[in-house]
Amino acid sequence: GEDVEQSLFLSVREGDSSVINCTYTDSSSTYLYWYKQEPGAGLQLLTYIFSNMDMKQDQRLTVLLNKKDKHLSLRIADTQTGDSAIYFCAEREDSNYQLIWGAGTKLIIKP
């Protein structure tokens, strides 16, 4: 079946760029998403990309999509302590409209 994989942890220094990577298996997915979960809170949609796009930029966030390799990445420029959270990658399964989730990457910010 479909699967979404992410590294469990990423540690970066404050002010550096963070790059969180994700691989997925369903080549027919039309939407891919990045969600952020802060401690004790629900997941919030950060950004999404449509499958006919290679890149999407939104302020400090850049999403890159490589459909050939089924690879999605989220770059956070100038990482701040407020970016400390778990980041989930998800793909939309077009057959039943459900989202398939990665296990989440915990972003740790070092001072």
Place this chain on the structure above:
Amino acid sequence: DAGITQSPRHKVTETGTPVTLRCHQTENHRYMYWYRQDPGHGLRLIHYSYGVKDTDKGEVSDGYSVSRSKTEDFLLTLESATSSQTSVYFCAIQSGGNYGYTFGSGTRLTVV
């Protein structure tokens, strides 16, 4: 949070008791979901609904039932709570033109 609320936010219950969690939306969305989140497992789908009285099982549905008698309410019931059901439960609705989900704030359930 974007028209979706979960209740209660926290609950402690004893093994063997039934427990019902409530998810309420104000936006009239058709699709609603219940997930559980556990360390090392990410999000796992319990049940979902695609309309009033229309529900289906997710990957971890054993020990759980759901009901949706009105568009705005999706109830999750643990028929006889066990310690393995200690978890954080999230409800979500499918909303927006990007078909993404909006999540509630979660219910932290502890079964003792």
